Amino acid sequence: MASKIQTLPGFRDFPPQACALRNYLFRKWRAAAIAHGFQEYDGPVLESLELFTEKSGPEIVTQLFNFEDKGGRQVSLRPELTPTLARMVGANAGSLKRPIKWFSIGECFRFEKQQKGRKRSFYQFNADILGEAGPGADAELIALCIQSMRSFGLGPEHVVLRLSDRTLWMAFLAALGLDEEASIKALSIVDKMERVDADYTRQQLSHILGEGTESFLARVAAMKAVSSIEGLEAFVSGLGMEALSERMAQWRELWGILDAMGLAEFCRVDLGIVRGLAYYTGFVFEVFERSGEGRALAGGGRYDRLVEKLGYAPLHATGFAAGDVTLADLLESKGLLPSLLPALDCYVVYGGEAEKAEAMRAVATLRSLGISVDYPVKAAGFGKMFKQADLSGARLCLIFGGEELAERRFKMRDMASGGEVTGPLCDLVEGVKLRLAHGIEK
Amino acid sequence: MASKIQTLPGFRDFPPQACALRNYLFRKWRAAAIAHGFQEYDGPVLESLELFTEKSGPEIVTQLFNFEDKGGRQVSLRPELTPTLARMVGANAGSLKRPIKWFSIGECFRFEKQQKGRKRSFYQFNADILGEAGPGADAELIALCIQSMRSFGLGPEHVVLRLSDRTLWMAFLAALGLDEEASIKALSIVDKMERVDADYTRQQLSHILGEGTESFLARVAAMKAVSSIEGLEAFVSGLGMEALSERMAQWRELWGILDAMGLAEFCRVDLGIVRGLAYYTGFVFEVFERSGEGRALAGGGRYDRLVEKLGYAPLHATGFAAGDVTLADLLESKGLLPSLLPALDCYVVYGGEAEKAEAMRAVATLRSLGISVDYPVKAAGFGKMFKQADLSGARLCLIFGGEELAERRFKMRDMASGGEVTGPLCDLVEGVKLRLAHGIEK
Secondary structure: OOOOOOOOOOOOOEOHHHHHHHHHHHHHHHHHHHHOOOEEOEOOOEEEHHHHHHHHOHHHHHHOOEEEOOOOOEEEEOOOOHHHHHHHHHHHHHHOOOOEEEEEEEEEEOOOOOEOOEOOEEEEEEEEEEOOOOHHHHHHHHHHHHHHHHOOOOOOOOEEEEEEEHHHHHHHHHHOOOOHHHHHHHHHHHHHOOOOOHHHHHHHHHHHHHHHHHHHHHHHHHHHHOOOHHHHHHHHHHHOOHHHHHHHHHHHHHHHHHHHOOOHHHEEEOOOOOOOOOOOOOEEEEEEEOOOOOOOOEEEEEOOOHHHHOOOOOOOEEEEEEEHHHHHHHHHHOOOOOOOOOOOOEEEEEOOHHHHHHHHHHHHHHHHOOOOEEOOOOOOOHHHHHHHHHHHOOOEEEEEOHHHHHOOEEEEEEOOOOOEEEEEHHHHHHHHHHHHHHOOOO | OOOOOOOOOOOOOEOHHHHHHHHHHHHHHHHHHHHOOOEEOEOOOEEEHHHHHHHHOHHHHHHOOEEEOOOOOEEEEOOOOHHHHHHHHHHHHHHOOOOEEEEEEEEEEOOOOOEOOEOOEEEEEEEEEEOOOOHHHHHHHHHHHHHHHHOOOOOOOOEEEEEEEHHHHHHHHHHOOOOHHHHHHHHHHHHHOOOOOHHHHHHHHHHHHHHHHHHHHHHHHHHHHOOOHHHHHHHHHHHOOHHHHHHHHHHHHHHHHHHHOOOHHHEEEOOOOOOOOOOOOOEEEEEEEOOOOOOOOEEEEEOOOHHHHOOOOOOOEEEEEEEHHHHHHHHHHOOOOOOOOOOOOEEEEEOOHHHHHHHHHHHHHHHHOOOOEEOOOOOOOHHHHHHHHHHHOOOEEEEEOHHHHHOOEEEEEEOOOOOEEEEEHHHHHHHHHHHHHHOOOO
């Protein structure tokens, strides 16, 4: 006897109940994206390693499932979908109607320490708008992000989208005399400061800012205190930076659209969100539980330089990703998961051989119309078959007995009410549809 | 500028048109399986290498994408779903209602030479029935296999299911004095004989059968000539092997169910199908184009020993797998692919800022009800917006102009007929639903 071989750490089996939950997330994500006019794409889960190092630098390799394949190629399981998207769009940009609104639901892989809400294999809902520079595209993307959460029953009492802006940050840091490289380093420290010791942050910043560290930290605290569009207007005008007035007009446009869509109550201005990755270039956001607990449910922002970086013609882009693990945890904790396993429509029981042939004919007919039907694949007495019908959870039991068939009729039992009726075999389909819709009174 | 990084050989990008085709296959497979009372499961695409070598022997490794992960584990992308299924069912067999009817749609990976109909990454539709030994389970499985093909519009004029039986083969080989090991070797040679030189087959067989090779080949030719259930009855009774009468009763039961279901016309008895793998134990089958061209569209059979081999309590099992690549090729060649990209329901155009706010409210409301809506994320003149509405392929264009809004109304245009009506804003949802259902006359 062989040893039993388990799933790898951080990987999951999906037996029917878990698979139904996963597919429920997929269905809702897909429906929201389609309602927002996005088109679905997908790419390979295995790619050239280079695709990911080109985007994220060689450091990313420590987080990858990468290897050399039997053809001597350096390959990796994808840690995210964006580089694949950039390739697909970049290669076909000329023939695609702008703006390009694409989404995908796919498995991604990261070799990371397992924690609550973090697995080594997870599913991501990715949506991106490419080919449009203005804040209308950011608003549209944020609308999808929020509406997809809403479609699970999550309201503004459950989740908040924290909205920030790399453009403001970069302008602010430039005004302090930092060049782009130093600015990106400083932002990466700000990104982590909520999660690490204050002294450590101070020490890291001092390498970049020297004596300016304390006044910088005071400024950051003031920026983080901003929590509304009005507060942001006041803060920015207090800076007296003329160059930012155009950016504030873009903020007002973005906020105005979200407000008109009834989605502003989900959003909070929060400059504490900076997103660590160097590649973001404009509005950035993350969605969290309103309570502040747990890992981010979604995150994204504008990345106008990536497509060019991967070797294609420049293309404006904004996108987000949401994960299945944190979302499922939240829905479960809020009691927002519906009953998920589909109920069987009909269970068919039959008497002897002649009845079985008639029953099999009925089974095949109903199934070909999309009605779900099961029956005992192994013949047994009526008593045992009825017990199986009970266990099946079917809504109707169809009974093919000798007596009924002699009259070219069959019997239907409503498994909830216990009510029974008979109907002519020639009306099988209509009879079953009627009773599935309206039941049978006892 | 970086070099452009392509997909790996044998892997595919799925831009929207290709993704829609892939998802169409998934939807039809899923609907057929659910109609047949099967429940969906899935497992990780990355597993311990051992899971696959335990099932298939160490030779399988040459066909795998396997590697050592950063935790020092020997792992592999899955070449098939069955070992994962066996683990999942084996580990939970006590709590699962019998028979266990499960299906999955998932990506699999094999490092193989690319050919027509064969990729290194492909999707498989897997269905299995576990916990039932009798031919009723095989019939039920074959019914799903055929009905899933039928749901794409494939009829008996397009495809044929070639049905064979390892039990008959093993009994026949045992009667020739071959032990199990020699029998399995002989079957593996028979499996390949259609694809290789006759002299090579003869030479291979002579290692096992010696002088009996010629009479064996004559017998094989006679077996392969059998093409109907009646022919099989005659052939088997001609063998005079008493032990096979019970098996023939099982053939009659299986065939009787398929016949009652109206599916026998898709099936042909064909003992030339033996399935090379050692693990099959009973009825086996493959589905091909009726013309005989191309690779198998699906294949499967009974494998009663696998669950035990993987370390769990013994469990009867029968299953099949169908692939996306050969199926899509066939549907395309027969003109059976419908138009697949979902049409947009509404495109919204608007005048100035006030109209835009009202338009955005409408957009959000309609989308939250699952109606697909798009609009120009970048403001433009009416003329340009109407052009975008045209390009969008939407069925209705909703127009939010200053004139209409002054009266709290909006305008709808049927993009096919050109007909227009106006409606009160307060009836937006009902108005749009009505016009999506019935159009607007010019």
